[in-house]
Amino acid sequence: MSLKTLTKPWEAMAYGFLDGSAKREIRRKMIKAIAVPGCQMPYASREVPMARGWGTGGLQVSLTLVNPTMRVKVIDQGADDSVNAASIRRFIARVAGAPTTMDTLDADLIQSRHRIPEEILRDDQVLVLQVPNPEPLRPVQPNMSIARQMHADADYGRMWLQLYEQIVRSGRVMQGASYPSLVHGRHVMTPSPIPRWDVPKLNMAQHLTILSAGREKRIFAVPPYTRVEPLVFSDVPYKVEDHADLTCHRSGTRGFFMNEIPQEDGSSAFEVSDSEWGVKAIRRRDGEEVALGETWYKNGRMPS
Amino acid sequence: MSVHPVPSDFEARCNAAFEAVMWAMARPGLVRDLPTTGMAQLVEALIDRECAVYCAEPGLAELAQKAGALAVAPDRADHVFVDDIPDRLLTQLNCGTDLHPDDGATLIAKADFSNGPQLRLTGPGIDGHVVVSVGGLAHDFWQHRRRALRYPMGFEILLVDGARVLGIPRSTIVEVL
Amino acid sequence: MAYVATRGGERAIEQSQRLFCAEMGDITPDRIAEIRAAMPYLIDRIMGEASLYDEDLAALALAQTGGELYEAVLLLRAWRTTQPRISVAEPVTQDALFTHRRISAAFKDIPGGQVLGPTLDYAHRILATTVLDGQVSTPDPVTPAKMASPPRQPSVSAWQAENGLLSPATSDHLTGNDIPDVTREPLLFPAKRAHTLQSLARAETGGVLALGYAAQRGYGQAHPTVNELRLAEAEIVVTHPRGTRFSAGRVKVSQAEVVSKKGSQLELGFSATMGWNEVKVIAAATLDLNSKGAPKGSATEEEFFLYHTEGVESSGFCIHFKLPHYVTFQSSLDAMRDAKARKAAPEKSPEPAE
Secondary structure, eight states, X not given: OOHHHHSOOOOSSBTTBSOHHHHHHHHHHHHHHHHSTTOOEEOOOOOXXXXXXXXXXXXXXXXXXXXXXXXXXXXXXXXXXXXXXXXXXXXXXXXXXXXXXXXXXXXXXXXXXXXXXXXXXXXXXXXXXXXXXXOTXXXXXXXXXXXXXXHHXXXXXXXXXXXXXXXXXXXXXXXXXXOOEEETTTEEEOOOSOOGGGGGXXXXXXXXXXXXXXXXXXXXXXXXXXXXXXXXXXXXXXXXXXXXXXXXXXXXXXXSOEEEEEOTTSOEEEEESSHHHHHHXXXXXXXXXXXXXXXXXXXXXXXX | OOOOOOOOHXXXXXXXXXXXXXXXXXXXXXXXXXXXXXXXXXXXXXXXXXXXXXXSSHHHHHHHHHTTOEEOOGGGOSEEEOSSOXXXXXXXXXXXXXXXXXXXXXXXXXXXXXXXXXXXXXXXXXXXOXXXXXXXXXXXXXXXXXXXXXXXXXXXXXXXXXXEEEEEOTTOEEEEO | OOSGGGOOHHHHHHHHHHHHHHHHOOOOHHHHHHHHHHXXXXXXXXXXXXXXXXXXXXXXXXXXXXXXXXXXXXXXXXXXXXXXXXXXXXXXXXXXXXXXXXXOSSOSSOTTXXXXXXXXXXXXXXXXXXXXXXXXXXXXXXXXXXXOOOSOOOOHHHHHHHTTSBOOOOOOOOOGGGSOOTTTSOOOSSOOHHHHHHHHHHSOHHHHHHHXXXXXXXXXXXXXXXXXXXXXXXXXXXXXXXXXXXXXXXXXXXXXXXXXXXXXXXXXXXXXXESOOHHHHHHHHHHHHHHTTOOTTSTTSHHXXXXXXXHHHHHHHHHHTTSOOHHHHHHHHHHHHHHHHHHHSOOOOOOOOO
């Protein structure tokens, strides 16, 4: 035995930045997360050269999965060129030598903050969602240990009560994004702060979704072909945002989740949130040959 | 400075081995290709000094020990590597607790995908159902598994045949045809 | 209309970073040396919070970030995760510490004496503004004492234990890699003792102070007395693979023991960190003291203060609110507008029963 066998050969940085032990822990926890859909698995969560709260959890998963042939797409609020997405994409490319893409159809790995792309993801694609708060019970229980017991007991009564109170007070469920959803009929999960529009895309999907909270140190997953059911009352159906009839003023695409852009005259213009979808729509309109994938929403509605 | 990082062979093998395992777990019943044959690649990809491991094969046990894992009996292991599955092993495997389902173990064992009883699998990761042939296990293996599991408590199984792997997470319902 | 013009993200980041760094100008080896010489307590603070002891790296982190402490600690922690872990040093006991400063508020005098060491405790807090007029401020020379203070002192709590005033902490006898490491395992509650002590060692000074202060003001059950405050140096003893035990050097450490009365005994709270940081260890030891028996979900419960004194996590999350949130905002607006519309819509009258 020598000092040489105790340490690995010196390199300025490990491939993919994360050292082997960080990757192995994430791999082990991902296996468990996939095995118990929607159940939060704790992990140590290493420090990476990015502030906590800015996607370190998603980044650790991406860095664990990435290899030099894996095409990586990174979006924030649906946009590839948002500063945070650009920063993360640059980092992954730099430390892993992985090719990057903005085209959902072209990506093997999609790391996203708060949106699921509009084009249907395939069974060879992995979606990594950044999660600020992994605990759906937090609004009714801020203490993580007590919340853990509630999940263990499938004790979700207070969650239902809160939704019911909203209906009584405001005539509808007021939950915006992060709509609590029952996974595989057993664990209530937060789908991360994606809009209500996006939650149905997780139900019985073809793709694998990994959700990772770096700061709060939890990983959970939705395997393909797994039920994800937003908590609703039988007489108060699930309602997505009212964007079915909106048109993007830049690209002309219609019936997808939009960003509202306040105008000086007090009105609003709308712009499709999935920015690359918008770009492809513009290119198609301008006569370019570009592949537009099949979308979950058709004519502004999700077929049931 | 633009340096294109390149993974070492070891790193590339670990990455590919885990990718196969990840998809094996995410799509139970669909066999995946590993980068090479045998279980050593799985020890390399997964095992660390935070693990407590039982390896039946001495060479593999040494590899796990070098990785820093603690060598323990099967009932205290978070990872169990065996070729043939001894009777009663399933009753010994750690199933975690309802507070910590992640403490449930992962069992890695040899199997034969080319012939054996047909299994019909349903559950998360499976589009409807999938039928797969798995030989080399005791005839009452799946019965014992069903008895040992109490979702969300339970354990995961990775079956290895040469350079191929099949995953059966605790969420999968297995029916012997 | 081409969309390409709107893709300014990458260019904007690049320039914003340059704008930040332009203010600090060249970072030179001289600057690093100057920071090291001029700011030892700041360096100690960030080394403790980063749980990485290297004065040059700490000085570099300060230089690179222009003194933005949260960014400096993040830099050091990110560096730390990339470094190989060669060995775990032997445990250090209080009476083996090479002690520069050791005081107790519990007794007027103690075995080993009250050693004031370097401190501003009794100074008049007056700015030396003559320096701004061009004069050099030279500190008055130290007059050595007739007798040097002993380099090592026994702990006060050991004396109290011998006198049946408190039950000493019992060691779990774990060494080396068997010691739980909070940077390699998730922090779960109830927490392992090692995880608690490590978390407090790495905790953000201001956060610990705020919560410790709250506990001291009565939000905690226990009223603390400083049993012992120590600023010292600890020997890092490691074993070479061939078997030789040797010291890899010394690091500055601070530690505090606080006690309070609980029935007929004293209860003990403890905290230690790398570098010299008195405020942090006293506040942290106070939190430790108050955590036993704290009501579940209260601010003096371990789960509360350990979560919220984690500086990299807390500052990161705080500034993450600067990130675009317009999608979640849009989702909320949608729900609000719909609720408003429902309220505004006239009630449909029920069908007349006829």
